Amino acid sequence: MTTIPMPPSLINTQIVTTGAERLTVGSSYIFELQAKKNGIPWDLTGGSVTLNFTDPKFVATSVGASISGSTATANWSAPDNVGEWLRSWSISAGGITQNSDGIAFLVTKMPVPTIVNVP
Numbered sequence: 001m002t003t004i005p006m007p008p009s010l011i012n013t014q015i016v017t018t019g020a021e022r023l024t025v026g027s028s029y030i031f032e033l034q035a036k037k038n039g040i041p042w043d044l045t046g047g048s049v050t051l052n053f054t055d056p057k058f059v060a061t062s063v064g065a066s067i068s069g070s071t072a073t074a075n076w077s078a079p080d081n082v083g084e085w086l087r088s089w090s091i092s093a094g095g096i097t098q099n100s101d102g103i104a105f106l107v108t109k110m111p112v113p114t115i116v117n118v119p
Helices: none
Strands: 002-004 021-024 028-034 048-054 060-064 066-068 071-077 083-093 096-099 103-108
Touching: 028 083, 048 071, 060 071
Parallel strands: 002 028, 021 103
Antiparallel strands: 028 071, 048 060, 048 083, 066 071, 083 096, 083 103
């Protein structure tokens, strides 16, 4: 599995200047979120975090994330549905609900020859 961390000060909003990240059909990935509120770690204990996906045909799916303090992780396997996808986080904790901006990525049948961190 490939772990895909999120920047600690952002919730899925960093611009990728090298183009959309490529994920390979059939591969498993761990997406990680480091939540902050007002610049300090946001304790998500007792809350819920969901990683949302929209496929190339605009069909939405989501996976629940595991929470440990201010960190949330979600496992996802890239299905055999190639094209441009969108992912975003939904967080609800301590009476606050937040939805991140989406980040586009590609699902391809061919593996990418180099490993790149996904912001």
